[in-house]
Amino acid sequence: MYEVFQKYLEDKTTLTQSESDYIQSFAIIKKLRKRQYLLQEGDIWKYDAFITKGCLRTYSVDEKGSEHVNSFSIENWWTGDRESLMFQQPSRFNIDAIEDSELVLFTHENFEMLCNEIPAFNNMVNAILQKSFIAAQNRIQASLSFTAEEKYLNFIAKYPGFASRIPQTMIASYLGMTPETLSRIRKQTAKK
Amino acid sequence: MYEVFQKYLEDKTTLTQSESDYIQSFAIIKKLRKRQYLLQEGDIWKYDAFITKGCLRTYSVDEKGSEHVNSFSIENWWTGDRESLMFQQPSRFNIDAIEDSELVLFTHENFEMLCNEIPAFNNMVNAILQKSFIAAQNRIQASLSFTAEEKYLNFIAKYPGFASRIPQTMIASYLGMTPETLSRIRKQTAKK
DNA sequence: GCAGACTCTTGATCTATATCAAGTTTTTAC
DNA sequence: GTAAAAACTTGATATAGATCAAGAGTCTGC
Known part of the structure; x- marks a missing residue:
């Protein structure tokens, strides 16, 4: 390598x-x-x-x-x-x-x-x-x-590909929110 | 200078x-x-x-x-x-x-x-x-x-002297909270 | 291939901090 | 020195996001 x-x-x-x-x-x-x-x-x-x-x-x-x-x-x-x-x-x-x-x-x-x-x-x-x-x-x-939602959207825009490799719990922690909050945000943004 | x-x-x-x-x-x-x-x-x-x-x-x-x-x-x-x-x-x-x-x-x-x-x-x-x-x-x-209070205490510990030179509104903004919240925290911590 | 352990989702409730509003004190400008 | 503008305080109320709880999916190791 x-x-x-x-x-x-x-x-x-x-x-x-x-x-x-x-x-x-x-x-x-x-x-x-x-x-x-x-x-x-x-x-x-x-x-x-x-x-x-x-x-x-x-x-x-x-x-x-x-x-x-x-x-x-x-x-x-x-x-x-x-x-x-x-x-x-x-x-x-x-x-x-x-x-x-x-x-x-x-x-x-x-x-x-x-x-x-x-x-x-x-x-x-x-x-x-x-x-x-x-x-x-x-x-x-x-x-x-940023609000919690903005933080998440900014994260996936800036680091595309990360979201699929890294458990949500860890992403939530990185963004300074609970896993529950991130789960709800993902549900909401998926709708749009 | x-x-x-x-x-x-x-x-x-x-x-x-x-x-x-x-x-x-x-x-x-x-x-x-x-x-x-x-x-x-x-x-x-x-x-x-x-x-x-x-x-x-x-x-x-x-x-x-x-x-x-x-x-x-x-x-x-x-x-x-x-x-x-x-x-x-x-x-x-x-x-x-x-x-x-x-x-x-x-x-x-x-x-x-x-x-x-x-x-x-x-x-x-x-x-x-x-x-x-x-x-x-x-x-x-x-x-x-950190909680809001911890952020403030950490700030004054790390940068003693700043608090007296800089308006509270700006410190509040730096710490990511409203001026009202900082004002209340200062009142509380002064008591202790 | 299955049991146990994580991970994610969803709902109900709570709480730290924001927002709004009004009064007081301090600073600034002429 | 005084009037206007900023900065700070305090109280009442609102809210984003946390916490608690329980169920559903997914992974992991044997």
Whole structure:
């Protein structure tokens, strides 16, 4: 499955053959079964992780025991906990696989070294971060100004295909509503 | 007021005198009166902006005409619209001054050039972006899992000093609640 | 292929927060 | 310094969405 990542790199940046090979030499392939954890609350996250296949979710559990889905990540996206990584502190999140998945991991040490040695790689990484930040801003925006129905419609417009892969309960949690509410919204919008 | 930015740079990174001077040579000083816009909806944002004095707010207006405060930024922080900047598209946001303010602006062209020419500067900029992303994630987290009261308490704990500078109406909007609700929460929590 | 466990749906009821309205206090502008 | 405009408070009422509960579908493991 490393080809998926290689293709992604070709798409997003321009590397010489030797740079590309060099990057590959640090890659760690990781397979996850459905339900398997990539990261558990309390662990310190130490990688940069790219998904070549499957679908993962990042969520936290509050004091009342309710789960809150922070994000979904599918093939050709990155995942992990930047806060835990940056400050080397125990994570407040869990990341697990919604489907059988495959990832390409780099230890953060190696990843930073690659960023320093290969400017094109560094630029790509920064561009991704910028886009992630913009996406986060837009999500905040949506959570402040949208009704439950608008949130759902915005979600399926923005991430078509997700709705069919991910259980509704998790989507509801991601959107900040109960599964019952989402079920009713889906019923209503189906009518129209 | 440029000294404030200079001090910030010294704090966050290590530059030679000539690098520091070089950066300064591209700086544009901008003063804003209270209520004055830095950016209006529909404009294309073209700068990287650092606040040396004062307080600004970024907000959007929805179809019903309600304002939604996206963020506050004070001295020693950055502001702007990354989405408009990155894609050179009309902004959905307004940014205006809550207090008389002063900023250091760089055109994005110059800013990128500085990033390319001065690695230490580039690293600093990336670190800021990382932290901004982490803050955005935490805010999403809060908006999903906190009650109105918890959101307010979290806000004043995280940004002490903001509450006294910023009108409650705007804080309420930032937290995703009505001014009336915030007023009642403040009354309750004052009692305790 | 079946039992148990999830997941989704639907209905009844409840509740946190919104909305509307009016009064009070603070700020702004001349 | 004063009048008008904003900002904040408080009360009464409304409502979107939560919670509780029970039944119907679907998946999963042996």
